[in-house]
Amino acid sequence: MEVINRYITIKHHVDGAPQDSDFELKSSPLSLSLEPGSDEVIVKNLYVSIDPYQLNRMKSYSSSQESSAYAVAITPGEDIDAYGVGKVVASGNPKFDKGDIVSGLLKWGEFTVVKPGGMLNKLDPMGFPLSYHAGILAFSGLTAYAGLFEICKPKKGEKVFVSAALGSVGNLVGQFAKVFGCYVVGCAGSKEKVALLKEKLGFDDAFNYREETDLKSTLRRYFPDGIDIYFDNVGGDMQEAAVSNMNINGRIAVCGVISEYTDREKRAAPSMIDVVYKRIKIQGFLAGDYLNLFGDFLSTTCDHLRTGKIQPLEDISEGVESIPSALINLFRGQNIGKKIIKIAEQ
């Protein structure tokens, strides 16, 4: 059987904020039956993840493209890989059978042809919606878990600040930290988000950074006793303001710097005098280095979901054609929680 596989690509490199005109929906015929002897797996994509780092892959150059196997440059015109959940429609690989639900590195498209060695695993949904396995129970969750517990090593009662706090990673950092026994304040870009943080997710406090003019004094207001841990999703001014409000032995997990992704000139210039005298640690990390924690992370998170200690927060759009606007909207703060595209029904 042959289908028309529709997928998203970039028309050219994208060096500023992404726009509709940067993307193209392409289609090409795809045979769903494999050649005899093929060791490939054909996956029908069900859910794919939308993540800010994809923009760094789209740039004509970013040092990030050299530093991680997941972050390699995207070639204009070619299909784009992304984490997701799918269903096997044909398999020449003895580890997979037709009908298997799988997760791994799929494509921003309707189907993925996974070559041997590609990242693909059978998925046990454990009673949770499949979409969870593209977000909260996958890399977004692991990022929050590893960044908070391995990089920041919180102690009960410590004061934690999270930026992009209603985003996919941020909301979980805050929730994990609350369950662990920390005092947690988040920031986000709208009144509505602030209300959600406080009312739905149980953050101790939250503020809308767009309404603030002097972030340094804003943080002093929210943390009169200083910040012990800053989980940085945004970089730029917010990181500088956090550094100047850190306590002695403060830790900053630099998870991402989304405010710097769309603007090459933008840089955080944290006070290094503070870094020295307050013995601050500023540590970058990639979740992919912490796969050894995946088992722990998964069982902890599933427990918290079942007992209601953690709320899942998903923002799902439908159809491959909605991928570009979903990515674009991350940079406009128009997602609430994990942004996922539902490509097809199971």
Place this chain on the structure above:
Amino acid sequence: MEVINRYITIKHHVDGAPQDSDFELKSSPLSLSLEPGSDEVIVKNLYVSIDPYQLNRMKSYSSSQESSAYAVAITPGEDIDAYGVGKVVASGNPKFDKGDIVSGLLKWGEFTVVKPGGMLNKLDPMGFPLSYHAGILAFSGLTAYAGLFEICKPKKGEKVFVSAALGSVGNLVGQFAKVFGCYVVGCAGSKEKVALLKEKLGFDDAFNYREETDLKSTLRRYFPDGIDIYFDNVGGDMQEAAVSNMNINGRIAVCGVISEYTDREKRAAPSMIDVVYKRIKIQGFLAGDYLNLFGDFLSTTCDHLRTGKIQPLEDISEGVESIPSALINLFRGQNIGKKIIKIAEQ
């Protein structure tokens, strides 16, 4: 017996680069015999240490003044404490006897009256000149040792970059790293210093940063395979250039940022995209937190000095009146190795 104790003070806060006119040599009478029942110790100062951080203490405000007991603000007109070596001339404290050689927190002056609870210890010179115990075998050495081994955790063969490499801390970082088996490049501010680094101290390579126009490409030239460890003494542009040349899992010990001490506006703005994707750690530290390592540090360093694996590098001026210019010259790169003032003969 009464003497005239001469000591250095600042006339007013010092907010830019220090100048002669900021300082004053004061004198006041001091009785060298203690009142009956006094628990003080009177020390005749022999060697005192000259350190860049003193400038941060002299500022009208620096966040550093709040973050460490050693870094508290200096009040204009008052005497200034500094690490040093001295000889007890009178003691009401049963732990010390007249004639004891001691080290601890003394004054930038000819005598120190140490109150109970002050930092003072009997010193066993172990056959080394007393001046060593104000520098290489004291905080300068511990700073290099703790920063390199505890913060950066080098592996044999790793590539190490040190700035202010002919300074008190920097020269030891480079020498420790060489003995440990790393590849070491240093930078300093003159041709003569570069020659000393390569010829006398055994650095693998060295350069004069004042002759370079694009530090990022300079570092690429000296580290074609990237930097694993950057021991940062200067901050600013050099830190930025180092970050962009770091390898994956690179570590930066932020020991000090001397280029930022004299200029409030000056800031390092390292690429946080590099920090994330290359999983870089930027860690501030203070040697005072690593007193638990002092025993290890001391025995290792003494061994290396005895076997000639490490060269001591001291820059000694004489007399209390030379203290201001000694401090001023640190910020002009006019010291070679540990800057110490010899206040008096034993």
